[in-house]
Amino acid sequence: MNVLVINAGSSSLKYQLLDTKTRQVFAKGNCERIGIDGSFIGHQENDGEKQKLEVALPDHKTAIQHVFKILDEAGFDTSKIEGIGHRVVQGGWYFPESKVVTDETLGWAREVAPLAPLHNYAEADVIQICRELFPSIGNVIVADTSFHYNMPEKAWRYALPRDVVDKLHIRKYGAHGTSHRFIWKTTNEFLDGDVHKLVSCHLGSGASLAAIQDGRVMDTTMGLTPLDGLIMGTRCGSVDPATVFYLQRVGGYTVDEVDTMMNKQSGLAALSAVSSDSRDIEEGAERGDENCKLALEMFYYRTSQLVAEMAQSMHGFDTMVFTAGIGENSDIMRLGVAKELEWLGVKIDEEANKVRSGEPRVISAPDSRVKVLVVPTNEELMIAMDVEELLGK
Ligand code: AMP
Numbered sequence: 030m031n032v033l034v035i036n037a038g039s040s041s042l043k044y045q046l047l048d049t050k051t052r053q054v055f056a057k058g059n060c061e062r063i064g065i066d067g068s069f070i071g072h073q074e075n076d077g078e079k080q081k082l083e084v085a086l087p088d089h090k091t092a093i094q095h096v097f098k099i100l101d102e103a104g105f106d107t108s109k110i111e112g113i114g115h116r117v118v119q120g121g122w123y124f125p126e127s128k129v130v131t132d133e134t135l136g137w138a139r140e141v142a143p144l145a146p147l148h149n150y151a152e153a154d155v156i157q158i159c160r161e162l163f164p165s166i167g168n169v170i171v172a173d174t175s176f177h178y179n180m181p182e183k184a185w186r187y188a189l190p191r192d193v194v195d196k197l198h199i200r201k202y203g204a205h206g207t208s209h210r211f212i213w214k215t216t217n218e219f220l221d222g223d224v225h226k227l228v229s230c231h232l233g234s235g236a237s238l239a240a241i242q243d244g245r246v247m248d249t250t251m252g253l254t255p256l257d258g259l260i261m262g263t264r265c266g267s268v269d270p271a272t273v274f275y276l277q278r279v280g281g282y283t284v285d286e287v288d289t290m291m292n293k294q295s296g297l298a299a300l301s302a303v304s305s306d307s308r309d310i311e312e313g314a315e316r317g318d319e320n321c322k323l324a325l326e327m328f329y330y331r332t333s334q335l336v337a338e339m340a341q342s343m344h345g346f347d348t349m350v351f352t353a354g355i356g357e358n359s360d361i362m363r364l365g366v367a368k369e370l371e372w373l374g375v376k377i378d379e380e381a382n383k384v385r386s387g388e389p390r391v392i393s394a395p396d397s398r399v400k401v402l403v404v405p406t407n408e409e410l411m412i413a414m415d416v417e418e419l420l421g422k
Pocket of ligand 1: 306308358
């Protein structure tokens, strides 16, 4: 089935056109700076060279129209697109699984938008635009929170007053659910079903862990929002919640300033004072930069601590998977995290860890108690597979 996958942000729109049967990606790209001066589309066909097309993108509707035009010009007959899958950041309590877009389900995506206002409103607008522009193509909502929705109540409930959390729908929703689901499915296939208690480590610029027992999420490190948990590129991860009041009362920062500080000016970027990109930090540490060394040390420490927390939620783990930008590419970061976990039976084969490949692979030593793998994630394919399941004949 030919599926277009769309991931819209407030000023950006990523797209990927792929065939679920052959898994071939015909084209992918991103529309940047929508509604801002200097907008452009970065477009790539069949893993060919990336082109930068400078086009005026005053709004998301124009961006989508351009994407269809570019695909047509590239020789792909857009009338053959059979479904559109939309990544929605927050599914709230309405999307324990992916759903076909109707007036009702689109209304739900808007109703839960206050939980993720920077994303959900733009995503809902883009879905509506697609329905209007291409009424014959079905749309599907794939929420990034869905996979986590059915974790045990003891894991998702916060110890806050019941009336407040119930009224405002406050709970642990988690994120990266589509990636963690893909990792579960792929690892289970790769190991012929011999995986029961998996800790999935999605380590990219955003980072989260999920404890997945026989396909069910038992706990995850992100919370009400994707700010919680691990130290990330520019996000602080877990800190004492009272830090927020202290910054406002004593530091004089506004709510928005604290929000920006914790989401955009913290994490590895703040610790290293060099960059949010792990490659720059690894280089810095190699040069002997003390801040970079500490940033790496803290990343290993916090990540391994939370891996142990995830394992605890399943009373053990037999498999651990590294994925996303850092997890797939950085043998240094993988080794750093794994070494901290040696006492729990994690033992990496250092040569296997250095192998670079786009395929799932085992990197643990034969005598490791926990099997450790690198599995490239593919959220777009997972979304497209949901579209096929819900709309395919
Ligand atoms: P993601 O958000 O999954 O795209 O991951 C992006 C992050 O992955 C970047 O910020 C880098 O820190 C990291 N990354 C990507 N490629 C490499 C690499 N070859 N070595 C180390 N880190 C990498």
